Amino acid sequence: MIKNYFTYYSQKFASRWLVFGIDLAIVLATFFMAYFVRFNFTLNFDLNQFLIQVPILLAIASLSFLVVGSFKSVIRHTGFTDVVNVFKAVALMAFLTTLIILINTATNFIPGFTIPKSIIVFHALLSFVALCGLRLVFKIAYNHLKGTLIDTRNVMIYGAGDSGIVTYNALINNTKVNYNTLFFIDDDVKKRGKLINGIRILPLNDINETFIKHNNIDEIIVASQSIDTSKIISLVDSLIDFDVKIKKVPPIEDWINGEFSSNQIKQFEIEDLLGRPPINIDNPNLLNEFNGETVLVTGAAGSIGSELVKQLSNFNLKKLILVDQAESALYDVQQDLKRDGKYNYTAIVADIRDGLRIDTIFQQEKPTMVFHAAAYKHVPLMEKSPYEAIKINVNGTKLLADTASRYNVKKFVFVSTDKAVNPTSVMGATKRMAEMYISCLQKESKTKFITTRFGNVLGSNGSVIPLFKKQIEKGGPLTLTHKEITRYFMTIPEAAQLVLEAGTMGKGGEIFIFDMGESVKIYDLAKNMIKLSGLKFPEDIDIEITGLRPGEKLYEELLANGENTLSTYHKKILISKTRELDYENVKAEIEELCITNRFQNNNIVLKMKNLIPEYKSNNSDYERFDKRVQIYKKAKSIISKGKTFDNKSSVNL
Structure with a gap:
């Protein structure tokens, strides 16, 4: 019940005018505190003069907050920019107060109105500390409740650059899941041992099964946009057997309206593990x-x-x-x-x-x-x-x-x-x-x-990866024709x-x-797909070897013989x-083959084998024709040379 209430109300934001009112109350309280401290923690100051100063000070503070807009930020997501805005508002308030006092001293527009310069300085300092401190206390309390009442995931972020910091901030701002970032991972030697928001940066070599179990890591998020595919594969291979999910931050150009949120973090797909960088073509000649x-x-x-x-x-x-x-x-x-x-x-x-x-x-x-x-x-x-x-x-x-x-x-x-x-x-x-x-x-x-x-x-339609995905969804097993089969992708x-x-x-x-x-x-691709799905091989899903299908190769080639x-x-x-x-001759034979009767499958295959010397059937009923074609070609060669068959050559054929 409490969790549901927290989840519901965490989606709502406090009215900015409520924040505005609280900020003014803090300014008033710190103004009193400045006098109280200035007079040795006693009330030995002119209260009537103090009461004259209060409405003028509140008017000046209201104008400063409205100009800077420091009250508009979401308090639970307070960051460095919000602290800077509070500093601007307090500095403007102190400046305007000093300016009005100087003008009033020259014109006596408000008889008897003045504020000691030490009070102005001390009040500005107290106001800045109190305004920032209250925001941070509220943020800490909110994060503590969030970690107590909603799901918490311990994560590490791969990449301690700008993208990693943006990812960290996006995780903090997630209201449905409490992401607890324990470490950053980075390959840059200069960054190792340093801190980002109090979070230590570690080298990838420090991450192993013992480390993950000791720190109870749930997810590793790859935020680096410049990481090589080989490093991604190495990372996945080294961690995929552990009980940890490996996710990725999409490229910056895929961020929604240039903004990034934790909802855009995705599971690694097998397409990310091709073993080579993606092929990109940027040829202006295509336009012409x-x-x-x-x-x-x-x-x-x-x-x-x-x-x-x-x-x-x-x-x-x-x-x-x-x-x-x-x-x-x-x-x-x-x-x-x-x-x-x-x-x-x-x-x-x-x-x-x-x-x-x-x-x-x-x-x-x-x-x-x-x-x-x-x-x-x-x-x-x-x-x-x-x-x-x-x-x-x-x-x-x-x-x-x-x-x-x-x-x-x-x-x-x-x-x-x-x-x-x-x-x-x-x-x-x-x-x-x-x-x-x-x-x-x-x-x-x-x-x-x-x-x-x-x-x-x-x-593509009918390719192996969609098939494996369907089989994983149904609980397996994954069917593979041969353990050693390879393909280009x-x-x-x-x-x-x-x-x-x-x-x-x-x-x-x-x-x-x-x-x-x-x-x-x-076979390796199938195992990685099982693991990337958060399952274990072979405990959760096994791989079943079914045998090569008719016509199927163990491996493909890009160049023919010769x-x-x-x-x-x-x-x-x-x-x-x-x-x-x-x-x-080739053109004529192909044209003839195109008008072959539909019931002449054997004849069609024989003609294709005669036309394509390198065509050798594999695991197919048509393998029986390969020897016949060789005999035919040998006989044709003998005849073309003007020779005749004797008993010995007939036996060889």
């Missing part, structure tokens, strides 16, 4: 590249497509065209644009496999640039449906690219994947075929065809930025790959030098 262009985005409702739409909408485009077959998801993207005050777009529900529909869109909208992000991307599903994978990933790309070439679109940017490199799945092979077709088309088209490859995108905004940047620098025919740092072990790279002006973007293709 997209100025006045009509840009079409396919797969505009997907994870990458919707982020491309979001970032493209910030440029001065003539028009933005959104194409997707998912009606509900496309509607959501459209509503997001409206909420952001963007109206220069057209949302179109269409299937990229429908050549006539695509041609009509190009004819009506006349796009000058195309970003092609529409695709089927789930490896196990596509392993069971090669025909569907071909229809969307290959034939859809072919129809779109042919149409773009026919309408002389300036640039066509194709969003591919690292699964196209040395593919082990149907999905990866279809994306590689799409890359190859675009390369063939570049030889005969005015359109600049550009391909971008990158790895897994954090938070990047965030959705990073992926979209790099696609736009690659589209800007592309001259036609390039395959751009992105430097995503070190690959991440998914490929190497060229650098660009952006250190995170490289150009892959792919093997030379027999463009006429």
Whole structure:
């Protein structure tokens, strides 16, 4: 009951006029005290003269407080600025009192009115001490009650700079939780051992399990805005096994209206632990590249497509065209644009496999640039449906690219994947075929065809992190296909930025790959997600190994066999030098494959394996074709050399 009353009334603030009245009462009391002390703690002074002085002094004090506004501050949150304001008000009061006495001495406007100079000085000193002291006493009493009656959390703040101090003040001002800041942590040797508001600054090396248990630490809040990602990972790794939560202060640009409150402190997300600094692109050429262009985005409702739409909408485009077959998801993207005050777009529900529909869109909208992000991307599903994978990933790309070439679109940017490199799945092979077709088309088209490859995108539809989050919410276990599986990761905004940047620098025919740092072990990622959720592995949630899925790799690659790279002006973007293709034959075979009957899955896979030498199935029913393809190629090689089969070579085959 008492706790509820305190929580309720702690949300309310005392009237500033009540504070104003109390301040005047304190001024009056200290004025009497100044006379009492001045006359050796006796009342041997002229009380009549004192009573004449009181109303004039109160008028002067009222004017000083009104001018400075010292009574307007929230008493329980008194800080240095409030103390300075009290000093200004008292100094102004003493100055005005002295000025009026000097004027009255010259004019005798108020007969007999004077105040000894020693009383003025002593009164100003007593008033300042009493006004500040009462505020601090009230603040201490409030904080004591707050710590007694509401939840208390012992915290440490990582970062003893400006951001750390702002965080400390925000924690103090929280009325729902009593944050008891015990220590600051800082890497700066010069700050170690020093105090901030009486709180000691410690080095990170002093923080261990014994220290945390001894001081009963509940949370560590990372307030430093300049801390390296590697240090964050080291901090999380070193403390994540202890019973302590690790939280972060958002970047200053994300503070609400430039103000920071404790409610904005968030739990660390797995996205913060990529093992590399975030990729940021600040290229002014992008403004010129997209100025006045009509840009079409396919797969505009997907994870990458919707982020491309979001970032493209910030440029001065003539028009933005959104194409997707998912009606509900496309509607959501459209509503997001409206909420952001963007109206220069057209949302179109269409299937990229429908050549006539695509041609009509190009004819009506006349796009000058195309970003092609529409695709089927789930490896196990596509392993069971090669025909569907071909229809969307290959034939859809072919129809779109042919149409773009026919309408002389300036640039066509194709969003591919690292699964196209040395593919082990149907999905990866279809994306590689799409890359190859675009390369063939570049030889005969005015359109600049550009391909971008990158790895897994954090938070995208169907990716591992949303899956793990759902499994954690349900109490586990987390399912993992193999303990040693690794993946490259990047965030959705990073992926979209790099696609736009690659589209800007592309001259036609390039395959751009992105430097995503070190690959991440998914088993470690799963353990960290469990711990970041405040749970223990394996006591609270375990990890279940289910075995590799059809077509799945243990690790992804960014370069195929026989490929190497060229650098660009952006250190995170490289150009892959792919093997030379027999463009006429490859293009013809891809076109033939696109009209394959839907019931010929085995035939489709065999043709893809013949077309892509590096395509070797993994953990899939189609592995049986790999040896057959090798035999076919060996026989073809023998025949091409004009040789005939003897019994021995037939046995070898």
